[in-house]
Amino acid sequence: DTGVSQNPRHKITKRGQNVTFRCDPISEHNRLYWYRQTLGQGPEFLTYFQNEAQLEKSRLLSDRFSAERPKGSFSTLEIQRTEQGDSAMYLCASSLGVGLSYEQYFGPGTRLTVT
Amino acid sequence: TQLLEQSPQFLSIQEGENLTVYCNSSSVFSSLQWYRQEPGEGPVLLVTVVTGGEVKKLKRLTFQFGDARKDSSLHITAAQPGDTGLYLCAGGGADGLTFGKGTHLIIQP
Numbered sequence: 001d002t003g004v005s006q007n008p009r010h011k012i013t014k015r016g017q018n019v020t021f022r023c024d025p026i027s028e029h030n031r032l033y034w035y036r037q038t039l040g041q042g043p044e045f046l047t048y049f050q051n052e053a054q055l056e057k058s059r060l061l062s063d064r065f066s067a068e069r070p071k072g073s074f075s076t077l078e079i080q081r082t083e084q085g086d087s088a089m090y091l092c093a094s095s096l097g098v099g100l101s102y103e104q105y106f107g108p109g110t111r112l113t114v115t
Numbered sequence: 116t117q118l119l120e121q122s123p124q125f126l127s128i129q130e131g132e133n134l135t136v137y138c139n140s141s142s143v144f145s146s147l148q149w150y151r152q153e154p155g156e157g158p159v160l161l162v163t164v165v166t167g168g169e170v171k172k173l174k175r176l177t178f179q180f181g182d183a184r185k186d187s188s189l190h191i192t193a194a195q196p197g198d199t200g201l202y203l204c205a206g207g208g209a210d211g212l213t214f215g216k217g218t219h220l221i222i223q224p
Contacts, residue, residue, distance in 0.1 A: 044214070108155075
């Protein structure tokens with residue numbers, strides 16, 4: 001039984017570069033969520049997918065951010081023209097999305113540092 | 116906007132003591148989740164409470180959901196160093212969770 005996995009675990013990039021993160025959800029889960037967590041804060045919701053459809057985006061998700069889930073399985077989150085303010089932990093979570101099974105299970109996160 | 120306030124923000128106690136941390140909101144939530152997070156890792160789900168007044172126990176941890184479904188508490192009995200971590204409450208459901216800032220708990224041996 002594998003949980004949610006994220007790659008890479010750590011990413012250091014220079015300001016202005018593009019970065020892409022990957023999330024593999026629990027296999028039978030059809031909902032996938034992205035969150036961002038900065039130091040001293042709880043995770044903040046960015047966006048989520050029901051299968052391959054992106055259903056909601058937070059206003060935190062600027063035009064430089066794009067997320068995809070092309071086949072309803074894994075998802076990618078791309079940040080273009082990174083800024084120092086993008087430095088954070090990016091968390092992915094998945095859920096069954098049925099009845100009371102909206103419980104979300106998180107991956108280990110990708111720590112992004114923009115220099 | 117639904118906000119969750121957690122208190123205390125920091126708590127450091129000796130092994131064997133009991134403690135309670137709180138999660139409060141002015142909004143009604145259909146459910147609340149409690150997570151525990153260690154440095155550099157993602158949050159790990161501890162429990163989900165759904166019904167007002169509900170009490171759930173997980174070994175030495177007792178979770179309570181307020182009658183009005185606006186608040187929740189986590190009580191730890193005989194705390195152990197392994198309980199050290201960031202305890203987060205989160206509300207909401209299918210459309211994404213709203214998290215509090217968490218309680219940083221340190222249990223000193």
